[in-house]
Amino acid sequence: MSMIKKLLEQDSRLSGWRINETATKSYELFFVHKSLETVRATDTVTTNVTVYVDHDGKKGDSSFDVSAAMGEADVQKKIDAAVQRARLVFNEPYELPDGGELDRDMPSNVWDAEPKALGHAIADAVFAADTVPGGSINACEIFLYKDTIRVLNSRGVNKTERKGRVMIEAIPTFTEGKESVELYEDYRFTEFDGEKVTAEIARRMAEARDRFQAKKPQTPMEVNVLLRPHEIMELLWELADDLNYATVYSHANLHNAGDDLQENGVGDKLTVTLKAQVPGSESSSWFDADGGALTDTCVIKNGIVASLFGSTRFGQYLNVEKPTGNLPCMKAETGSLAENEMKKAPYLECASLSGLQLDLFNDYIGGEIRLAYWFDGEKAVPVTGISMSGKLSQVLANMRLSRESVTDGAYEGPALLLMPGMKVL
Numbered sequence: 001m002s003m004i005k006k007l008l009e010q011d012s013r014l015s016g017w018r019i020n021e022t023a024t025k026s027y028e029l030f031f032v033h034k035s036l037e038t039v040r041a042t043d044t045v046t047t048n049v050t051v052y053v054d055h056d057g058k059k060g061d062s063s064f065d066v067s068a069a070m071g072e073a074d075v076q077k078k079i080d081a082a083v084q085r086a087r088l089v090f091n092e093p094y095e096l097p098d099g100g101e102l103d104r105d106m107p108s109n110v111w112d113a114e115p116k117a118l119g120h121a122i123a124d125a126v127f128a129a130d131t132v133p134g135g136s137i138n139a140c141e142i143f144l145y146k147d148t149i150r151v152l153n154s155r156g157v158n159k160t161e162r163k164g165r166v167m168i169e170a171i172p173t174f175t176e177g178k179e180s181v182e183l184y185e186d187y188r189f190t191e192f193d194g195e196k197v198t199a200e201i202a203r204r205m206a207e208a209r210d211r212f213q214a215k216k217p218q219t220p221m222e223v224n225v226l227l228r229p230h231e232i233m234e235l236l237w238e239l240a241d242d243l244n245y246a247t248v249y250s251h252a253n254l255h256n257a258g259d260d261l262q263e264n265g266v267g268d269k270l271t272v273t274l275k276a277q278v279p280g281s282e283s284s285s286w287f288d289a290d291g292g293a294l295t296d297t298c299v300i301k302n303g304i305v306a307s308l309f310g311s312t313r314f315g316q317y318l319n320v321e322k323p324t325g326n327l328p329c330m331k332a333e334t335g336s337l338a339e340n341e342m343k344k345a346p347y348l349e350c351a352s353l354s355g356l357q358l359d360l361f362n363d364y365i366g367g368e369i370r371l372a373y374w375f376d377g378e379k380a381v382p383v384t385g386i387s388m389s390g391k392l393s394q395v396l397a398n399m400r401l402s403r404e405s406v407t408d409g410a411y412e413g414p415a416l417l418l419m420p421g422m423k424v425l
Contacts, residue, residue, distance in 0.1 A: 001019065001021065001047075001150075001152075003072055003075065004019060004047070004049060004066060004075055005019065005152065007072065007075055007076055007079060008049070008051070008079070008154070009154075011051075011079060011083075013053060013083050014051050014052060014053060014083070014154070015052050015053060015054040015059070016051075016052035016096050016153065016154040016155065017049065017050065017051050017052065017153065017154045018049070018050045018052075018096065018151065018152070018153040018154070018157075018290065018291070019047065019048070019049050019050075019150075019151070019152045019153070020047070020048045020049075020050075020149075020150075020151055020289060021045065021046070021047045021048075021149070021150045021151075022045070022046050022147060022148070022149050022150075023043075023044070023045045023147070023148040023150075024042070024043075024044050024045075024046075024145055024146065024147050024148075025041075025042070025043050025145070025146045026040075026041065026042045026043075026044075026143055026144060026145050026146075027039075027040075027041050027115035027116070027119055027143075027144040028040040028041070028042070028141070028142065028143050028144070029119045029120075029123060029141070029142045030139075030140075030141050031123065031137075031139065031140040031141070031142075032138075032139055033136065033137065033138065033139075034127050034130075034137070036123075041115075045068065046065070047065065047066040047067075048063055048064070048065050048066070049063065049064055049065075049066060049078070049079075049082070050062070050063040051063075051079060051082045051083060051086055052086065052096070052154075053083055053086040053087055054093065055086075055087050056090070057093070058089075058090040058091055058092065058093065059089075059091045059092070059093045059094060060085075060086035060087055060088065060089035060090065060091065061086050061089055061091070062081075062082040062083070062085035062086040062089065063082070064078045064079075064081070064082050066078065092317060094312070094313045094316045094317065095155070095312075095316065096153050096154065096155050096157075096290065096291075096312070097153065097155065097157055097290050097291050097292040097293075097312050098155040098156060098157070099155065099156040099157065100156065100157050100158075100159065100291070100293065101156075101157075101158045101159065102158075102159040102160065102161070102286060102287065103159075103160045103161075104160075104161050104162075104286050105161070105162045105163075106161060106162065106163040106164070106190065106277075106284055106285075106286070107190070107191075107279070108163065108164035108165070108190040108191060109164075109191050109192055110144065110146075110164030110165060110166055110190055110191070110192060111146055111162065111163070111164030112164075113144075113164075113192070115144050118144060118192065119142055119144055121192070121194065122142050122144075122166065122168065122192065122194075122197060123140065123142060124194070125194040125195075125197035125198045125201075126140055126142070126168060126170060126197060126198070126201050127140075128194075128198045129198045129199075129200075129201035129202035129205055130205065131202070131205075132174065132202075132205045132206060132208075132209050134174050134175055134176055134209065135172065135173065135174045135175075135205045135208060135209055136172075136173050136175070137170055137171065137172055137173070137201070137205075138171040138172075138173045138182065139169075139170070139171045140168070140169070140170045140171070141168070141169040141170075142166070142167075142168055143166065143167040143168075143169075144164075144165075144166055145163075145164070145165045145166070145167070146162070146163075146164050147162065147163045147164075147165065148160065148161075148162050149161050149162075149163070149285075151287065151289070151290070151291035152291070153290075153291055157291035159286070159287050159291050161285065161286045161287070163190065163282065163284075164190060165188065165189070165190050165282040166188065166189055166190070166192060167186070167187070167188050168185070168186070168187040168188075168197070168201075169184070169185065169186055170184075170185040170187070170201060170204070171183070171184060171185070172185060172201065172204045172205045172207070172208040173208055174205075174208040174209040174211070174212045176212060179212070180212075181208050181209075181211045181212040182208065183204055183207060183208045183211065183352075185200075185201065185204045187200050187201070188282050188409065189280050189281075189282070190280050190281065190282055190284070191279070191280045207351055207352065207371060210351075210371060210373075210382035211352075211370070211371050211382070211384065213382055214371055214382035214383050214384035214385075215381075215382075215383060215384070215385075216383065216384060216385035216386060217374050217383045217386065217424075219386060219424055219425050220423065220424060220425050221423075221424050222421050222422065222423055222424070223346055223347065223348050223421075223422060223424055224342075224345060224346070224347045224348070224418055224419065224420050224421070224422070225347070225348050225349075225350060225388055225418070225419045225422040225424070226342060226343075226347055226348070226349040226350065226416050226417065226418055226419075227350055227356075227416065227417040227419065228349070228350065228351070228415070228416065229406055229408035229409075229411055229413070229414075229415065230408060230409075230411075231350060231353060231356045231367075231417075232332070232411070232413065232414065232416075232417045233330060233408070233409070233410070233411035233413075234355075234356040234358070235356060235358065235365070235417070236270075236272055236330060236332055236411075236413075237330065238358040238360065239255075239261065239270075239272070239300065239360075240272065240274060240299055240300075240309070240330070242254055242255055242360055243255065243299050243300075243305060243307070243308050243309060244308070244309060244310045244314075245308055245309065245310030245311065245314035245315050245317070245318050245320065245323065246310055246311065246314040248308060248314075248318060249314050249317045249318060254360045254361055255305050255360075256305060257305050257306070257307065257308065258304065258305060259304070259305045260303055260304055261300060261303050261304070261305065261396055262303035262396045262397050263393070263397065264397055265303060265396065265397035265398065266397065266398055267396075267397060267398045267399045267400050268335035268336050268337075268399065268400050268401040269302040269303040270300050270302075270303050270332065270333075270396070270401075271298065271300060271301050271302060271332065271333040272298070272299055272300040272330065272331070272332050272333075273296060273297065273298045273299070273330070273331045273332075274296065274297050274299055274309055274324070274327035274329070274330055275296045275327060275329040275330065275331055276294035276295075276296060276325075276327060276328070276329065277329060278329040278330070278331065278407060278409075278410055278411070278412045279407060279412075280407055281329055281407075281409055281410045282409075283328040283329055283409065283410040284328065284329055284410075285328055287325065288311065288325040288326040288327075288328075289326070290311060290312050290313075290325075290326075292311065292312045292323065292325040292326075293325055294324065294325040294326075294327055294328075295322065295324045295325060295327075296327070297309045297324045297327065303396075307324075308320070309324040309325075309326075309327055310323060310324065310325075310326060311323065311325065311326050312325070328410060329410040329411075329412075330410060330411050330412070330413070331411075331412045331413060332401075332411075332412070332413030332414060333401075333413070334401060334402065334403050334404070334405050334413065334414050335400055335401025335402055335403060335414055336400065336401070336403065337400050337401070337402060337403060337418070338402065338403050338404065339402050339403075339404055339415060339416055342400065342402060342416055342418050343375060345377070346374075346375055346376050346377050347374075347375050347418070348369075348372050348373070348374050348375075348383075348388075348422075348424060349372055349373045349375070349380075349416075350367075350369055350371075350372045350388075351371040351372055351373065352369075352370040352371040352372075353367040353368060353369055353370060354367060354368040354370060355367060355368075358392065359392070360392065363391050363392050363393050364389070364390075364391070364392060365389070365390055365391070365392040365395055365419075366387065366388055366389035366390065367387065367388060368387045369383075369384070369386050369387060369388060369424075370384060371383075371384055372384070372386070386424055386425060387424070387425055388422045388423065388424050388425075389422070389423050389425075390419065390421070390422045390423060394421075395419045395422075398419075398420050398421075399417055399418060399419055399420070400417070400418040400420075401413075401414040401416075401417055401418075402414045402415045402416040402417070404416070
């Protein structure tokens with residue numbers, strides 16, 4: 001780091017520079033069924049350098065990676081080549097984030113834990129969910145990470161944050177006769193809670209069984225569709241990304257501050273705040289990749305666009321006095337219905353989609369449903385092989401949000417979202 005910084009500081013061709021460094025220590029366990037096959041530990045550092053060159057009234061930039069094997073001459077060659085590339089880039093002028101030193105730890109019970117003991121405790125929690133008759137966990141991989149993330153730039157930014165995080169990859173499987181269904185589970189967190197891990201894997205074990213048993217229901221039909229947190233977050237991020245400084249600057253946005261996203265709405269009003277941190281989320285951060293400070297920002301208030309958000313660069317282009325930074329997390333306010341109230345009338349609750357499909361400009365929302373639970377008023381059964389579609393504007397106007405709140409990854413908000421009258425084929 002010192003050598004790279006020295007070379008950058010003494011180069012008069014540069015109008016600025018930034019160094020991003022991530023040092024990661026990992027402890028990894030690989031299971032086949034319940035047998036521990038491999039244990040691996042890694043210690044890696046990735047360093048990326050960005051140089052900025054002012055030329056012809058514009059600002060150019062170019063980035064390159066630095067490996068530990070490079071000497072001073074190697075890095076200088078990289079800088080020389082990056083300068084030449086930057087002179088071919090013609091961005092409007094802007095200033096990098098200035099000043100600010102920070103050295104913080106992200107709250108986590110993973111960072112200080114002894115890796116071997118924690119890894120085996122997580123494995124025990126995973127395999128405690130293997131209780132479904134006909135089910136099994138064919139493979140499980142557990143990754144414990146300790147990250148140290150640092151950003152320096154030519155305007156005095158020197159910020160470091162440390163994170164502890166866990167990723168579990170598991171293959172829940174259900175077999176009957178000679179046929180099987182496998183699902184892929186990717187579960188991430190920064191606070192280990194054995195009961196939560198067991199509950200999450202148990203849910204996926206049950207879904208593997210239900211996917212095996214699922215049939216296509218009688219279609220077409222119009223029905224209330226319930227979305228779970230992952231898809232709720234996809235929907236809300238689609239709305240939020242439309243309000244990013246970069247989207248607005250490039251005139252690719254549909255909405256502007258003051259617009260009513262739920263015009264003539266009779267459902268629950270949306271209030272969405274983009275945040276630097278959500279408890280337990282590996283996305284949480286004290287600063288963004290530019291080293292800019294992160295400021296929690298309410299982008300939608302009672303269905304109305306309240307504010308924009310985004311990076312220092314594009315904030316300057318829009319003459320924003322204090323850009324928010326690229327906020328990684330989200331909190332949505334809860335709604336007016338309890339979950340049991342949402343489930344009184346017939347409904348289709350989506351458990352697995354190929355991906356929520358959203359198109360703001362064509363007023364569309366839909367998706368291919370791989371697994372859902374169809375409740376006809378008397379009983380709920382697993383279904384598959386169907387797709388849903390509807391008008392996004394109608395969904396926003398009439399949707400209902402649960403009173404119950406959950407935290408799921410970078411999302412904190414309602415556990416369920418009800419979309420009335422969706423077409424299912």
